[in-house]
Amino acid sequence: MTTVREKSVGDEAASLRAEMVWELRNLGAITSESLASAVATVPRHLFAADEPLKAAYAADQALVIKRDQDGTALSSLSSAHIQTVMLEQAEIEPGMRVLEVGSGGYNAALIAELVGDAGSVTSVDIDAEIVERARTCLDTAGYHQVEVVQSDAIGGVPKHAPFDRIVVTAGAWDIPSAWLDQLSERGRIVVPLRLRGLTRSIAFDRAGEGLVSDSYRLCGFVPMQGAGAYTERLIRVADGIGLRVDDQRQDFDIETLAAAVRSPRLEVWSGAAFDLPDELELFLATSTPEMVMLHGSKGLVEQGVFALSVTRGVPTLVVGGSFAYRTKRPNEETGGFESGVFAHGPDAESVAARYVELLRRWASDHRRRGAARIQYRPMPAGTAEPSQGIVAKQLGAVEISWT
Template sequence: MTTVRETDDTAASLRAAMVSELREMGVLQSEAVATAVATVPRHLFATGERLEAAYAANKALVIKRDEQGHAMSSLSATHIQVVMLEQAEVEPGMRVLEVGSGGYNAALLAELVGKTGTVVTADIDGEIVKRARACLDAAGYGRVQVVLADADGGVPEHAPFDRIIVTAGAWDIPPAWREQTSERGRLVVPLRMRGITRSFAFDQVGQDLVSASYRLCGFVPMQGSGAYTERLLPVADGVALQVDDQRQAFDTEALAVAVHAPRLEVWSGVSFDLPDELELFLVTSTPQMVMLHGSKALVDQGVLAPSVLRGVPALVAGGSFAYRTKRPNEETGGFESGVFAHGPEAEFVAAQYAELLRRWATDHRRRGAARIRYVPMPEGSAVPSAQIVAKRLGALEVSWS
């Protein structure tokens, strides 16, 4: 029979090991966050899971699924929660709003703000709110306030907030989040754009939001008023385009023919590394870039490269498309970036894509080269361009140094 003491001892040991792993991964930057992770009993927020799963640094745990089996709410991996907490730079005494309630992250925030601070966690799902409340109480964090709300409107009755941390994939930034931050306020949000998601740490500069901090992440999409679904446009059996802008039109019949046409290979002569930075550069370099998804069957047949399995930025022009691939090449440091292109304009789109690869490798191949500014605009007025990602309520302006 397993006793409570044995469970507590095992959990404490696994928690310490998780902290060590997070240090080795380089995501733990501050002692305050490390102490919080070492203190909060994560397993009490992962009811029904094995202790080893609860304390796996890179494992997200699904809390609730819809009727189709898609995740609606999850306990995010500690790794990404730590990344966002480090981006937030929470200090004792702060007022913090968490958008999306799993309970565990709110407990970490409670440790960071201390007894003089305030943590409010909000969720649109009453079942999730009830669960978060029960888990927080069981773990000894009764002082955290749990609110049922569509967080697209913020939580005005508890505002202003020194930090707002969003733990769901947002497609846009509603005015309430900007309006409910204090003068020293910071918004940390996983923002979806052109098929990818990055966690940005935005500070207010006049009416705009500016971020030089961004990290790779993945979250279940926002529900409620802020919900937005990208188009998944079938092209051929086993091939689809994930499209951010609902207004874009594509010649799917011509693209379907191009998929099975002979492919053109163009090699850039530059190194392939830092794929998450390269991906962000590609999707913010032209509005014609969409995400190409392909099946394993087509990869196994040699029709498409393995990069399509998880989605890869693809440049589409008429009935032609080009996308990134790689090959071993010691002369470029291990791997070389290249382009596969299909269709009657394959040479044209391949040349454009290869030039982007070379430009990134020559001018921007490092972490933190992008600067992102969110500019509020009248609804629907933003126009996409080379470095402007249009949103409903504003635009993301992306510059590279």
């Protein structure tokens, strides 16, 4: 009786895997035959034993593995969609040495399929419980060759270096020096990097002492723990209104901004198309250090104080006691939607004009996928200065140019 049940589960899982591969191909997340084969082979449900089979094989569903006492996710099995997107970015080949930062087990098993018998996979995590779980799941699925290491990932795993690929599966605010030191001369780092309140999976190739990338994708990840952890400031402006700030040194006139919220809003429409919001937001967020993320409550949207865009966070230009943020409205003449600005405060007109100019510039010059070129330059700790196109980090600077 037990044998029949196990066979039934195995057959259903194989069918669901095939469906997941088909869906991920249609979504453009899987583009290579090697990755399609890996996803069709690895039994994802064995890495999500507490979940129903259909949940384990849902292409766009992340599964929380561990939470803290407040219910905040500490570790998760990322959605198959973002995992495959990042592995396509990595372009892993047979025989490569790969370091995975953040252990769930499933992603490491996919990498093991990609590198084959001649390659090696090392997975590192700071949490002993997660490491033990990953080891158990990998052994159950038959991937005994994957090395699972408990350590703070900021130091990498020097005993197994150099690595041809480093695939990071936790949100990182900076790029630790050890990752650069342990990357082979023709290596690549794929990392969910936090940039002024946004996260993008960026595939960096080594370029001299630094890194360069033309490949970046929208994503979201549980943040890194340990020495590489970083907490952005959340500045309360008023009830239900906050600014999420990347640079700890920025100062704001909170009293004047709170008064600006209560002032009538200025609407300015750009005449430019609103499209590809993830590309647009990256352009806006990195255009000037005066751009921060504005978060507002749903209640304030319902009261007409703010546009809907603030509920998920929106790049906002803050100058003194005035601010402006993007919005949209239907307009068939611009292809369906038109971008615009809502501004508040004594200098609302000038701040809105600056923001609208950015919207028009993006729409006319950069409205396409992959228009940004992203570089990382290591620098002495704390010396990087934010400016137009430069996001300062503790250990270096991210430089973003648009073509």
